[in-house]
Amino acid sequence: MKILTEHIEVPGIETIDVFRKHGGYQAVEKALKKMTPDEVTEEVKKSGLRGRGGAGFPVGMKWSFLAKPEGVPRYLVCNADESEPGTFKDHYLMWKSPHTLIEGMIVSSFALGANTSYIYVRGELMYVIHILEKAIQEAYDKGLLGKNILGSGYDLDLYVQSGGGAYICGEETALLESLEGKRGNPRNKPPFPAVKGLWQCPTVVNNVESIAATSWIVNNGGDAYAQIGVGRSTGTKLISASGHIRKPGVYEIPLGITVEDFIYSDEWCGGIRDGHKLKAVVAGGSSVPILPAEMILTTATGEKRLMTYESLSDGGFATGTMLGSGGFIVMDETTCIVHNTLTFARFYHHESCGQCSPCREGTGWMDKVIKRIELGQGRKEDIDLLVDVAKKIEGNTICPLGDAAAWPVSAAIRHFRDEFEWHIEHPELATQPGAVYMRPGASWSN
Amino acid sequence: MKVTIDNITLEVEPGTTIMQAARMIGPEIAPPAMCYYEPLKGTGGKCRGCLVKVTAGSEKDPRPMPKLVPSCITTVQDGMIVENTINEQVLETRKGIVEFLLLNHPLDCPVCDQAGECHLQDFSFEHGVSATRTVEDRNTFDPVDLGPYIKLNMNRCILCYRCVYAADQLTEGRVHGVMHRGDHAEISTYIEKAIDNDFSGNVIDVCPVGALTDRTYRFKSRVWFSKPEDAHCDCDKCSGNVTLWYRGDEVIRVTGRKNEWGEVKEFICNTCRFERKKTSDWVIEGPTKIARHSVISANKYGANLIQPSFPIKQAALEYKLIDDDRDRSFLPARKSLPSSEKK
Numbered sequence: 001m002k003i004l005t006e007h008i009e010v011p012g013i014e015t016i017d018v019f020r021k022h023g024g025y026q027a028v029e030k031a032l033k034k035m036t037p038d039e040v041t042e043e044v045k046k047s048g049l050r051g052r053g054g055a056g057f058p059v060g061m062k063w064s065f066l067a068k069p070e071g072v073p074r075y076l077v078c079n080a081d082e083s084e085p086g087t088f089k090d091h092y093l094m095w096k097s098p099h100t101l102i103e104g105m106i107v108s109s110f111a112l113g114a115n116t117s118y119i120y121v122r123g124e125l126m127y128v129i130h131i132l133e134k135a136i137q138e139a140y141d142k143g144l145l146g147k148n149i150l151g152s153g154y155d156l157d158l159y160v161q162s163g164g165g166a167y168i169c170g171e172e173t174a175l176l177e178s179l180e181g182k183r184g185n186p187r188n189k190p191p192f193p194a195v196k197g198l199w200q201c202p203t204v205v206n207n208v209e210s211i212a213a214t215s216w217i218v219n220n221g222g223d224a225y226a227q228i229g230v231g232r233s234t235g236t237k238l239i240s241a242s243g244h245i246r247k248p249g250v251y252e253i254p255l256g257i258t259v260e261d262f263i264y265s266d267e268w269c270g271g272i273r274d275g276h277k278l279k280a281v282v283a284g285g286s287s288v289p290i291l292p293a294e295m296i297l298t299t300a301t302g303e304k305r306l307m308t309y310e311s312l313s314d315g316g317f318a319t320g321t322m323l324g325s326g327g328f329i330v331m332d333e334t335t336c337i338v339h340n341t342l343t344f345a346r347f348y349h350h351e352s353c354g355q356c357s358p359c360r361e362g363t364g365w366m367d368k369v370i371k372r373i374e375l376g377q378g379r380k381e382d383i384d385l386l387v388d389v390a391k392k393i394e395g396n397t398i399c400p401l402g403d404a405a406a407w408p409v410s411a412a413i414r415h416f417r418d419e420f421e422w423h424i425e426h427p428e429l430a431t432q433p434g435a436v437y438m439r440p441g442a443s444w445s446n
Numbered sequence: 447m448k449v450t451i452d453n454i455t456l457e458v459e460p461g462t463t464i465m466q467a468a469r470m471i472g473p474e475i476a477p478p479a480m481c482y483y484e485p486l487k488g489t490g491g492k493c494r495g496c497l498v499k500v501t502a503g504s505e506k507d508p509r510p511m512p513k514l515v516p517s518c519i520t521t522v523q524d525g526m527i528v529e530n531t532i533n534e535q536v537l538e539t540r541k542g543i544v545e546f547l548l549l550n551h552p553l554d555c556p557v558c559d560q561a562g563e564c565h566l567q568d569f570s571f572e573h574g575v576s577a578t579r580t581v582e583d584r585n586t587f588d589p590v591d592l593g594p595y596i597k598l599n600m601n602r603c604i605l606c607y608r609c610v611y612a613a614d615q616l617t618e619g620r621v622h623g624v625m626h627r628g629d630h631a632e633i634s635t636y637i638e639k640a641i642d643n644d645f646s647g648n649v650i651d652v653c654p655v656g657a658l659t660d661r662t663y664r665f666k667s668r669v670w671f672s673k674p675e676d677a678h679c680d681c682d683k684c685s686g687n688v689t690l691w692y693r694g695d696e697v698i699r700v701t702g703r704k705n706e707w708g709e710v711k712e713f714i715c716n717t718c719r720f721e722r723k724k725t726s727d728w729v730i731e732g733p734t735k736i737a738r739h740s741v742i743s744a745n746k747y748g749a750n751l752i753q754p755s756f757p758i759k760q761a762a763l764e765y766k767l768i769d770d771d772r773d774r775s776f777l778p779a780r781k782s783l784p785s786s787e788k789k
Contacts, residue, residue, distance in 0.1 A: 166627065183624065188491040188519050354605055354624070354631030356492050361546035364629035368582040385579055392542030395513045396494050 001228055003216045003236045004209065005252045008096045014131060016138040019099040025144060027215035031107045032152040035218070040111035044214055046222030048234035053079055053170075053207030054285065054325040055400075056309045059214075065194040066112060067202040075203040076109045076117040077179065078211050081163050081170040083122055084285035085347055086327030089238035090208035092250040094121070094128050098135035102158065104211040106144065107218050109156050112204055116157050119208075120175050123163040132160045167351035171399045172205040173197075174353065185355045186399035207325075209238055230256035233308035237323070239268075243330035246270035259283075259305045259312075260297050263330060276332035280416075283312055284324020286344045287404030289411030290337070291321050317411065336436045337419045341412040342370045348405035359402040362393040366409050373420060376427030383420050387413055448505075451475055451528045464517035464528055465496060469707065476707075477530055478540070478569045480547070480654050481606035482518035484709050489611050490518035493604065495543050495569060499536050502527040514539060537573070544574035550585045550629060551655075552601045560656030562669035562741045565708060566604060585629055592622075593641045595661050595720050596650060600632045603657035609633060609649035616645040616713055633657065644683055647719040651702045651710045662720050663699040667691075670741045672698060674734035679727055683715035689734050690725075697723045703734070 012018040019025070031040050045060030066074060078101065082090040094101055101119070109117045121129050136158055139145045147155050161179055163169045169178045173187035176198050197203025213235060217225045226234045233255040242248045245263065247270040253262065263278065264271045272278050278293040298304055300319040305311050313320045331340065349367035354360040366389055369382050390406035397403070413420060422437040423430040430437070447458050451468050452475050458467045466484075469476045477498055482490035490496075497514035505525025514536060517528070530536060548570060555561040587600035605624070610633070613622035622641060625634045635641055641649075650658045672691040679686045691699040700719045702710035722728065736742050 168627070188516070349628060352628035354626070354628045355607070356494050357543055357546045357604065358494055360605065360629050360631070361549045364585070365546075365549055365580065365582065372582075379581075381579075389542075392539065392546070396497060396539055396542075398491060 001236060001254045002252050004093060004100060004212050004238060013097050014135065016099060016142060024099055025103055027103055027218040028106045028144060029150060031110055031218050032150055032154055037111045037113055040107060040218060043217055043222040047217045047225035048232060049210060049213055049217065049225065050309065051207055052209035052237065056323065059206060059210050063112060063204060066204055067195045073201050074112055074114045075198045075201060076112050076114040077198060077203055077205045078105060078119040078208055079170060079172065079175055079205050080119055080121040080208045081175060083167040083170050084287065084325050084327055086240065086242055086282060086329040087285045087325045088240045089250050089326055091125060091128060093208060093212060094132060098132045100212045101208055102135055102139055103215045105158055106156060108211050108214050110154055115155050118179060119160045120179055121160060121162055123165045129160055129162050168353045168401060171401060175205060176203065185353050188398055228254050230306060230308050231310060233310060237326055239326040239328050241269050241328045244273050244276060244332040245330045246273055253307055255308050257307050259307055262307055272332050279333045279335055280331045282329040284322045285327030287407055288322040288324040289317050289407050290415065292415050295319050334436055337412055337416040338374050338423050341409055342374050344408040345370050352401060356398045358393045359397045359405065362389050363405045365389055373423050376431040378424035380424060383413060383417065447522055447524045449522045449526045452530050452532050458522055462522050464498060464520050464522055467522055468517065468530060475530060477517045478573065479518055480565055480569060480604060481608060483608050483652055486608060486611040486615060489608055491516045493606055495540060497536060497539055499529040499533045500526060501529055540573045541575055544570045547604050549580055552584060558656040559659045559664055564656060565654035587632055592635055595647060596641060597659045597661050597664060598633060599657050602655045603633055604655055605631055606654055608652040609658055612649050612652045616648055617643045644715045645713060647716045648713045660699060666698045667693045676703065676731040676734050677728035678731065679722065679729065681715060681718055684718060685712045686718060687712050688714055688718055690728060697725060
């Protein structure tokens, strides 16, 4: 079942004519001519669509929180500042099929009553920005954007804004600050963007994938969308699969397939690269807890783990993880977890905005300590120190970057403590090029 | 509106923050504030030193809040129950915050002008631990001059952003801000441009640590050797209400008047601060009340005003008991002191 990527390989789908030939912009006509904004919101609510940026908050509910005071403009901002290591789905969608996003933007803006909307794209993706701008111009030329769209009386201006190259601007309030032309520091919440967002006006910030999915929901109805998936995880999800698999890439999966299927089936990842075995998986982008092979395939109760929000987080952080943004990083037994954790810690150290003290100082501290362990200068007490520092960052920061920095470190130690200990106890072995710890009894390959 | 903080219930106006309510009760209950600065709009929420536990959100919705909340920017709801000094989690977190703030701080108090009136010193003394767990090198920056009056020592900075807000709200032309990110972020001026306007000196007053110091006062005196006097003058730029800091008969420093939370009551202009350094420039009103248990009050000036509080008295008493019981038999017998040395 494909919703977003159904026609993505069609040559010329980035042009509006080809896109319309494949059913594009039908949702705009349907929504603007036959539906009221509230009806669109109602369909999205019925669909059970959850935010695809990472947190998984229901989109329809987020929309219904939007304050609607008289005489104050409302804004829709599309968060295309996808910078999480291991996540590259939005990039793929915007690059291949920009009109999918633009169609979703028009429908969503209509539902929210926004007359100005923004797509905030990370600065590194300059060529995607050019593609989007070209596509927006095409939409203007066809009367799908601008004044009185399709004669419905609804006006919408759509702008693309490029980011300046900071991961933190993917956090919604930092994104709004950046969009206003300021330093991208997250704001204290409350007030939430739904009440005071862009230029202190009510604003909804949604991920690219969430917005793109709304046009299918308008076309086919919320109930049809809710039919796909399992329980509260409805619809399809783009997964960016990377790492030691045969077929890395972006896959659109119906939520609810098993993790085992996703990794080993030829339809998706195609299994681990030849002659190697699965060691660990980071299931939802670098910030979610890493899980060893046995835990990612089955839950603590022995059931097969599914690719859903609920199943992946089954068992809490003790034995579970999160679906997050869908950055599925697979590692085989040649991966050194300490080195991998160092890479993540270094990233968060570099990307912390430096506004609140636990994150600013804690990310740097964790980075330095893990680096020392990796270089063979670890001390026995460093492992507990890392756990404690991570604990003191988690939950005490302004924005979720602190949590995102703390989780991979504490999870790596939770599940691979022996590997850290080996690095500390045997620095002469651990600092050999390519050295990887093997648990007693484990074999190098199949 | 009713709010309960550490089992003390009080009535407050709607819109009051937890911090303001706690300050009404007194300094024993008030959470520490490193970045929050009441006279400046938009400050707070950054240092996380004032995190408190809300065990009941309000009368209507008595669920506890899942995370610790920054008391300086969280407004009180009717029937809210807050735990500050009686909550283990809060105190443990606060220990962590001190540790984070000191992680890249040079701890050069012996040569720092701020020592004695430094909020970070107070904060770490009250809430920190004495041992360090870090062996890593500290991040360092070179000290720079922001114009003729202000010295910036970024090593000591805790990035509270107070000076950024002060520069934004008190002065025209935005030249003062933060560059870079994370623990390499630094306070800076636009392309090292000198700060040149009438109210720039206030960034020194709002700085909780010794990152921004007065170049006309640097290394002149330890703060506890100087005697503060309230004074005023006719100034066409500001209110002219200041505190003069005397060493002997010499005015070595002029600052704004601060309240008991270390916040400036009225911001003063650079002429008053840097150029009027003669007693004849001022009308003296009398000694400044140093309300906090500050080392400044420990000087001869005002020494009689402080009442040693319970732990100090107790400690002295206990020490005397131990000292009296000490076995001195191994010491050579000591002749009784001449009467002139006895007190």
